[in-house]
Each structure stands twice: as structure tokens, then as C-alpha cells.
Amino acid sequence: MSKRVGLEASHAAAEAAKMADVDVIAAYPITPQTHIPERLAEMVADGELNAAYIPVESEHSALSACLGAAAVGARTFTATAGQGLELMHEVVYVASSMRYPMVMTVCNRALSAPLSVWGDHSDAMAVRDTGWIQVFCQNSQEAFDMTLWAFRVGEDSRVLLPVMVHFDGFHLSHVTEPVILPEQEEVGRFLPKFHYPFALNPDKPMTHGAFGPPDVYSEAKIAQEVAIRESKAVAIQGFKEFGDIFGRYYQLVESYRAEGAKTLLLTMGSFSETAKIAIDAKKKKGESLGLITLRLWRPFPFEELRQAVKNAETLIVFDRCVSLGGPAGTVASEIRSALYNEKKRPKVVSFVGGLGGRDMPVEDFEYIVDRGREIAEKGSKELSETVGIRGEVTGIRG
Amino acid sequence: MEGKFIKFGKNLVTTEEFVAEGHSFCVGCGEALALRLACKALGKDVIIANATGCIEICTSPLPVTSWAVPWIHTLFENTAATVSGIEAGLKILMKKGKMPERDVKCVAVAGDGGTSDIGMQALSGAFERNHDFLYLCFDNEAYMNTGIQRSSATPYGASTTTAPAGKMSIGQTTWKKNMPEIAVAHNIPYVATACPSYPFDLMNKVRKGGEVKGPAYVHIFSPCPTGWRYAADLAIEIGRLAVETGIFPLYEVEDGRYKLNIDRPELKLVEEYLKTQGRFRHLLDEEIAKIQEHVNEEYAKLKAKVACFAA
Incomplete structure (x- = not known):
């Protein structure tokens, strides 16, 4: 039986990552995202979640570590906000261009200056053209649901793209609301095991991230554009199947x-x-x-x-x-x-x-x-x- | 650690090539040679994360690759972070039974700029977090890939395109950043310096660094004919002179204990080394004397550290 509990959106996202059985979490603390990595670190420390938690020294390294983890086929999660997303900006493009599925929660925050830890959508808008699939949440339930959905869609072999789940810093990240948590078995039915078809492995050497001379780069970019455009059908299918299992049907x-x-x-x-x-x-x-x-x-x-x-x-x-x-x-x-x-x-x-x-x-x-x-x-x-x-x-x- | 593995020597090096075909390194590149030797020492059970730079550019233009081992390039300054993710990812996937248990060496490859300038923060973080990885810094003492701009690893007195020698300047006015010492300061289990003019020494160190549990750092002197301005057949000789003059001493630091691998009773004069390269051609006697004094001092400091552990 699913259960109805009081959770803030940050903890709901952490619960979703846990129920998705993530393998690697790499994160750097930044207000108002901190409750997410804190909760995940706690889960790992208590043995509730069998994952590697990498306490990196910056957001740039957070997402860079996620690239490495995803490249060997690990289910990977991170979270950030505002300045953190700006610091990792160049890595954001690389994650999508190299077709590494991973999920990143962004607790939307304003950008300096003046310094503001509080919410708006400036950080999200600054990464709109980075090639990530991106969704916005309205409440804590959606923070949970969209995180689960994000793994499902991004990891789909027809998609293989990273997904950003946006929710408002403080106005949502720190607000406790009733959230329905599903059974692990239901999550298992919705989210299959992650199999990355291009994982780095000495038995089958592959080159990831070769550079693109002018006779290749344009085609690579357009192929990427086609990939994200075509992911819409998988996004819709993901919402339909989510509804069929969990009873909440979402629309684009x-x-x-x-x-x-x-x-x-x-x-x-x-x-x-x-x-x-x-x-x-x-x-x-x-x-x-x-x-x-x-x-x-x-x-x-x-x-x-x-x-x-x-x-x-x-x-x-x-x-x-x-x-x-x-x-x-x-x-x-x-x-x-x-x-x-x-x-x-x-x-x-x-x-x-x-x-x-x-x-x-x-x-x-x-x-x-x-x-x-x-x-x-x-x-x-x-x-x-x-x-x-x-x-x-x-x-x-x- | 001595005796734990078979050391390389004549006839003990694999004929297999792991980075070879179709690369576009300059003729006489010391870095390409060092990389080839390092890869032979590591074997095929590796995943290599490469920073942006000469090695990356010369081995990977889409749609071809020179790499016969798994290889990834993402960005310039994040290689130590990327390898952190690779290492943590492999470890947890094996622990969770999602991947068969095996020994895969996680190796980062970067230049001196990617290490001692822009990549320093990520590297320091990866050292501190104690990931099990080997970091190879191929030091050609400037940003060669972008056209010989100075880095913090450029030696005093060298002329580069962004610190050129001129009427008002001798070129680089600062002493080379001591990156191996910075690695040592992180208390990691293994730090070494190497040079392709001493191929077996280099290969032994790379292999040792790969086998150590925890972070290991090998700083590899990589003569660059294009940037240092010397004839293409001189890389080996120049590497040897760097060691013999004490400019680039070959040493290891295992669990904090220093050991000089090559210790000549008397060092050659730095002038012998400096005169081989166009980048130092403008230096007057007083500058050369200043460099000599600095090398003597640094070498004495190193010897003192070695002496601490000799007893």
C-alpha cells in the first residue's frame, strides 16, 4: 500500500532518488538545495540507500563526477540551485551532448548580484538551451513524481538524455505538504533497471567525447536537436504509464x-x-x-x-x-x-x-x-x- | 612496495600498443612517447579520463580515435572530478552486483595547465576524497595546444607567447610551481616524477601508481620541440639533461617517504640544458646564474627530505 506522509519537496525528491535506487550522488551544498543532499547523505549513512555519495568540492565537479559515473553506466543524481547551476554551466551542455542520462533537481534561485538565496526562475532560464529535458513542479507530490519520471524518460534507450527537475527554492523546496509515497514494487514496475548501452568497459573499449572538427560538429548538433525533440513522445508515454501505475496523470x-x-x-x-x-x-x-x-x-x-x-x-x-x-x-x-x-x-x-x-x-x-x-x-x-x-x-x- | 610487482626492463614490455594509430602529435614530441610508455605500463584494464589539451586533440578527432582502451574526454578543468565519478561508479556497481568484480584502473591524464592551473581545484578535491585513481600530469611547461602560452609550470626565464622575452622582460618572471610537492601535501600514498628519457623508470612508476590503493600522482616531464624550440631528434637528450642538471629530479614519495631514483654525485650545470632550447636563448649570464642558484637550492631541499628517511 502506498502511504501518505508529510514531506517537503526537497525530501520528496530525495525519497524519489532513493526509490529509484540511484547508484551515485555527487553534490555540493547551496541554499536552497541543501535538504536534498543532506537527506541522501543520511540515507547512505544509515544504510537505507546503497549508493556512492561523492561530497565534491564544487558544483562544477558535482556535475563532472556525474559525467564519469553515468559514463560507466551508474544511475546518477545531483541537485543544485542558482549560482551552483551557473558554476556548472559548461558541464550542463556536456552532459546532454554526450547523451548521459542523469537527473538533476534544481531548487530555482535568483542569480547574483545582489546576492539572493531566494527563489525565481533566472537559473532555469539561463540553461534553457542546454539540451536537457526540463520539467517544472507545482507541489511536493510533483517533486516526487517528476523525479521518478525523469529517470524513466532520460534512461529510455530512445532518449538517453539528462533531465532537470525544477522546483521553486523555499516556496516549494522548504514547504511540507502531504505526499503519497508508492510501494517499491510499483516503482520497480514503472522504472526498469538502467542499462546504458555505451558504458565504458575495458572489454569493449570505446572513445567518449572525441572533438568535433567542422566537418562533423554541425551534424552532431543537429542529431542532438532531433534527439531532444523526439524525446517528447517518450515524455508523453512516461506520463501515461505513470498515471496507469500511480493514478496521477500529468500533461505536458x-x-x-x-x-x-x-x-x-x-x-x-x-x-x-x-x-x-x-x-x-x-x-x-x-x-x-x-x-x-x-x-x-x-x-x-x-x-x-x-x-x-x-x-x-x-x-x-x-x-x-x-x-x-x-x-x-x-x-x-x-x-x-x-x-x-x-x-x-x-x-x-x-x-x-x-x-x-x-x-x-x-x-x-x-x-x-x-x-x-x-x-x-x-x-x-x-x-x-x-x-x-x-x-x-x-x-x-x- | 618494492618487490610487489615485476619491474619493467628489456624484453618485459608488451609489444601491444594502446594509443597509437593515426595520432597527430608533432614530430619528436616527448609527451607522445611518455604517453605511449605509460599506457604500456597500465595495460588494457583501464579507463582513461583525459583533460582537454595536446593529448586529447592529437588522439581523438571525430570520427576516428587512437585509443585501444576505454577513454573519455569531457572538459579541461574537471578531469579529476570526472575520474572520481568513474571510480565511485565502478565501485558501487560492483558492490551492488550490477557489474562483475574486477580490477579496473581509473586514470586521469592532463597537461600542466590542466593540472597546476585550471584543474587544480578538482584535483585537490579528488585527492582529499581519497578516490582510488592515478593522475598523470604530462608537463610540457606551457599551454602548447593553444600555442605556447605561459602556465604556472613554465620555468623562470622561458619565453612564451604570453610572457615573451623582450627589451623590458626576460619572459617568465616566476619560478615553476612545484606541483609534485602540492600533491605530496595532500598526504596521498604515492607521488613520483618521471621522464621518458628513463623509460623503465617511468613505466615502473606509472604501474606502481596504478596499483597503489588510493590516489597516486605521477608528474611526467614532457619535452616539446615546438614550444621549447629544439630540433626534433633531441627530446631524449633534453629530458636526460633536465634530470642530470637537477632541473627535473626523478624521485618518489611513498607514504610521505622521499626517495631519489637518480642521484648523481655531481650535477651538470644548468647552462648545458638551457642552451639546447630556443625558449632560453635570450638569457644573459646573470639570469643563468640566478637559475643555477635556484636549482641548487631546490635540489638541496629535496636531498634534505630524502636524507630524513635514509636512516
């Missing part, structure tokens, strides 16, 4: 009370749950409104997104990251691009807020819905507007 793009809605709000991560409260309150007043949440961030679910928003008049996108000197809202920019060639498409309105741990209360979401509709009706010269930020400037000019 989630719609909440969005049927026939004229205005849609689009969010990612745990703030989606706050947005839902705002949507409920406003719908009670009879407003035609719904919520869209992007779960799968990479590969970007173009078709699913277009389907989900095609009948709306206005799509309000909320970003927790600002693309400095660029399109302001990073996600909004991608949404605009995804919809640009569609004959029928909603007007896209962008808001930026919730930076560096700034809370977004329900009222702020109600505000961006009202203000977003106003912008859609009257038009605006701004690319984006800010929400919940002090000062004269609310608009970001394009």
Missing part, C-alpha cells in the same frame, strides 16, 4: 478551468497554485478565465501549447525572470514566438515579477489579470510590465 501543458475561457493566465512552477486561487475567486464573479501551466519546458511543447490557447482572446504570461535588455519576460518571448505564425492566436501580454523571492500573493495575480485584459484591449507600447515591484517604472519598453 496543464489546463485549469480553462474550457472556453476568453482570458488565460500562463504560469510555471509553484506560483501556479496561488494563481489558481485567484482564478477561482474571479470565476466566482463570472469572469471568463482559466489557467495554463507549462509543465514540460524542454523539449518545448509547441503543439500542446497552441491547442491549449488557440480559442482564447488574451494570454497573460507571468515570468519570474527578466531577460535584461532583451524581451523582458523569457517565457513570454518563447510563447509569442510559438504562436506568431498561427492564424488564430490570442494577444500575448507579459508580466515580470516574483524576483529574488518576492512573494506573489493572490491579489497580485488578480491584478495582472485585470491589467492584462486592459492592455490587450487598449494596446501598449511596452513589451512587458512589472508586478509587485516598487518604483516609477512599471513598463519595459521594446
Whole structure:
């Protein structure tokens, strides 16, 4: 029987790694990720988990050690946040380019300067083009579920890619919520044993990571692009089989009370749950409104997104990251691009807020819905507007 | 550790090549020779993690490879971390019964820049965590792969492209970083220096380093005709002169105990070594005297450490 327990998202992710029977964990402490490696180290120390825990001297080495472990065929896990993800940035590309499956939790954190240990999506957006499969979680249950799913999808022989599981630093990483933990037997049915077909082995010598001269590099990159694009089908299949075993069915793009809605709000991560409260309150007043949440961030679910928003008049996108000197809202920019060639498409309105741990209360979401509709009706010269930020400037000019 | 394994000598070296075909090292490269000997000493039960650098570039242009043993290159500065993952991965997979028990040597290969500059942090971490691995630093005393830029291993007075000799400079103005001593400071079980001019000594040290449980470090002097500016047939002679002048002494540190492998009653003058290479051509007598004094001092320090354990 599965059991329902109180767990913070960090511990839920650690539980999932344990139930996945990971072989190697390499991690370096950084707020707000610390509860994950701490819990895993404790499990290894207590004999609950038979794994090698490598307490590396930096995030760069954390992910580099993961490369080595994955290269010999070990099921590999790490976790980081903010500056840690930035420090390992060059290694992030190598993991996906060398087709090493592994799972990394990112407890989303703002980037310095000024130093902030608190949450936003700047770290995630800085690695959007690195070739990792990436999902966002809304609650602790999803932190558990997505971690398990991540191993399953990344290790699939049709995929062989690393997977990043994002959840919001503090707002989710440190929040205790009820989580349903499955039986080990159920996990075993969902997640087969890892068999890496190209593991380094003296009996069958292989060269990993040869350099790519100009007559090879382009083809290698396009092959990688095809691989991550095609992983979408496996991601969908993974969600379906996850639902069949555990009873929770997930979608690449989630719609909440969005049927026939004229205005849609689009969010990612745990703030989606706050947005839902705002949507409920406003719908009670009879407003035609719904919520869209992007779960799968990479590969970007173009078709699913277009389907989900095609009948709306206005799509309000909320970003927790600002693309400095660029399109302001990073996600909004991608949404605009995804919809640009569609004959029928909603007007896209962008808001930026919730930076560096700034809370977004329900009222702020109600505000961006009202203000977003106003912008859609009257038009605006701004690319984006800010929400919940002090000062004269609310608009970001394009 | 003496006597625990058969030492290499004439007719005791395998004819098998583990890194050979189609490589693109420069003619007369001392590093290529040292690498070939090291691989022969290690045999085929290895996994090699290679840092970015001459060795990596000269042996692995896609879609071909010179490697007949499992080999991985990921980045420049992370090789000790990558080999940490390999070692920990193999160990746990064997412990969990997911892989048959066997002895696989985990070996990191890097240049002097990849070791004593950009890779130092990862290497220090891997030493400290006590992974069972062998680290081979092939020291050609500058960033040769990118075009002879100075590193912290470049010797005093050498002219490089980023510390060139000129009217206002003698070239490198700092003394070579003593990387073997930094390895010793980590209290690892085995540290050695080697040079391909002494092939059996080099192979014995590499094999010993591979067999030691825990971290081992072998620092290999790797003459570079292109960067040091000498004729392609001089690598062996230059390596020998480096040892005979005391510029690059051959020694081992086993569990903290120092041993000089070649100890000449009298060292040759450093000038004999310096004059063989274009990179030192600009040095005036006073600079050469300064280098001589420094080498004498360093050699005396080393001898003192050896003497501590002689009794």
C-alpha cells in the first residue's frame, strides 16, 4: 500500500532518488538545495540507500563526477540551485551532448548580484538551451513524481538524455505538504533497471567525447536537436504509464478551468497554485478565465501549447525572470514566438515579477489579470510590465 | 612496495600498443612517447579520463580515435572530478552486483595547465576524497595546444607567447610551481616524477601508481620541440639533461617517504640544458646564474627530505 506522509519537496525528491535506487550522488551544498543532499547523505549513512555519495568540492565537479559515473553506466543524481547551476554551466551542455542520462533537481534561485538565496526562475532560464529535458513542479507530490519520471524518460534507450527537475527554492523546496509515497514494487514496475548501452568497459573499449572538427560538429548538433525533440513522445508515454501505475496523470501543458475561457493566465512552477486561487475567486464573479501551466519546458511543447490557447482572446504570461535588455519576460518571448505564425492566436501580454523571492500573493495575480485584459484591449507600447515591484517604472519598453 | 610487482626492463614490455594509430602529435614530441610508455605500463584494464589539451586533440578527432582502451574526454578543468565519478561508479556497481568484480584502473591524464592551473581545484578535491585513481600530469611547461602560452609550470626565464622575452622582460618572471610537492601535501600514498628519457623508470612508476590503493600522482616531464624550440631528434637528450642538471629530479614519495631514483654525485650545470632550447636563448649570464642558484637550492631541499628517511 502506498502511504501518505508529510514531506517537503526537497525530501520528496530525495525519497524519489532513493526509490529509484540511484547508484551515485555527487553534490555540493547551496541554499536552497541543501535538504536534498543532506537527506541522501543520511540515507547512505544509515544504510537505507546503497549508493556512492561523492561530497565534491564544487558544483562544477558535482556535475563532472556525474559525467564519469553515468559514463560507466551508474544511475546518477545531483541537485543544485542558482549560482551552483551557473558554476556548472559548461558541464550542463556536456552532459546532454554526450547523451548521459542523469537527473538533476534544481531548487530555482535568483542569480547574483545582489546576492539572493531566494527563489525565481533566472537559473532555469539561463540553461534553457542546454539540451536537457526540463520539467517544472507545482507541489511536493510533483517533486516526487517528476523525479521518478525523469529517470524513466532520460534512461529510455530512445532518449538517453539528462533531465532537470525544477522546483521553486523555499516556496516549494522548504514547504511540507502531504505526499503519497508508492510501494517499491510499483516503482520497480514503472522504472526498469538502467542499462546504458555505451558504458565504458575495458572489454569493449570505446572513445567518449572525441572533438568535433567542422566537418562533423554541425551534424552532431543537429542529431542532438532531433534527439531532444523526439524525446517528447517518450515524455508523453512516461506520463501515461505513470498515471496507469500511480493514478496521477500529468500533461505536458496543464489546463485549469480553462474550457472556453476568453482570458488565460500562463504560469510555471509553484506560483501556479496561488494563481489558481485567484482564478477561482474571479470565476466566482463570472469572469471568463482559466489557467495554463507549462509543465514540460524542454523539449518545448509547441503543439500542446497552441491547442491549449488557440480559442482564447488574451494570454497573460507571468515570468519570474527578466531577460535584461532583451524581451523582458523569457517565457513570454518563447510563447509569442510559438504562436506568431498561427492564424488564430490570442494577444500575448507579459508580466515580470516574483524576483529574488518576492512573494506573489493572490491579489497580485488578480491584478495582472485585470491589467492584462486592459492592455490587450487598449494596446501598449511596452513589451512587458512589472508586478509587485516598487518604483516609477512599471513598463519595459521594446 | 618494492618487490610487489615485476619491474619493467628489456624484453618485459608488451609489444601491444594502446594509443597509437593515426595520432597527430608533432614530430619528436616527448609527451607522445611518455604517453605511449605509460599506457604500456597500465595495460588494457583501464579507463582513461583525459583533460582537454595536446593529448586529447592529437588522439581523438571525430570520427576516428587512437585509443585501444576505454577513454573519455569531457572538459579541461574537471578531469579529476570526472575520474572520481568513474571510480565511485565502478565501485558501487560492483558492490551492488550490477557489474562483475574486477580490477579496473581509473586514470586521469592532463597537461600542466590542466593540472597546476585550471584543474587544480578538482584535483585537490579528488585527492582529499581519497578516490582510488592515478593522475598523470604530462608537463610540457606551457599551454602548447593553444600555442605556447605561459602556465604556472613554465620555468623562470622561458619565453612564451604570453610572457615573451623582450627589451623590458626576460619572459617568465616566476619560478615553476612545484606541483609534485602540492600533491605530496595532500598526504596521498604515492607521488613520483618521471621522464621518458628513463623509460623503465617511468613505466615502473606509472604501474606502481596504478596499483597503489588510493590516489597516486605521477608528474611526467614532457619535452616539446615546438614550444621549447629544439630540433626534433633531441627530446631524449633534453629530458636526460633536465634530470642530470637537477632541473627535473626523478624521485618518489611513498607514504610521505622521499626517495631519489637518480642521484648523481655531481650535477651538470644548468647552462648545458638551457642552451639546447630556443625558449632560453635570450638569457644573459646573470639570469643563468640566478637559475643555477635556484636549482641548487631546490635540489638541496629535496636531498634534505630524502636524507630524513635514509636512516
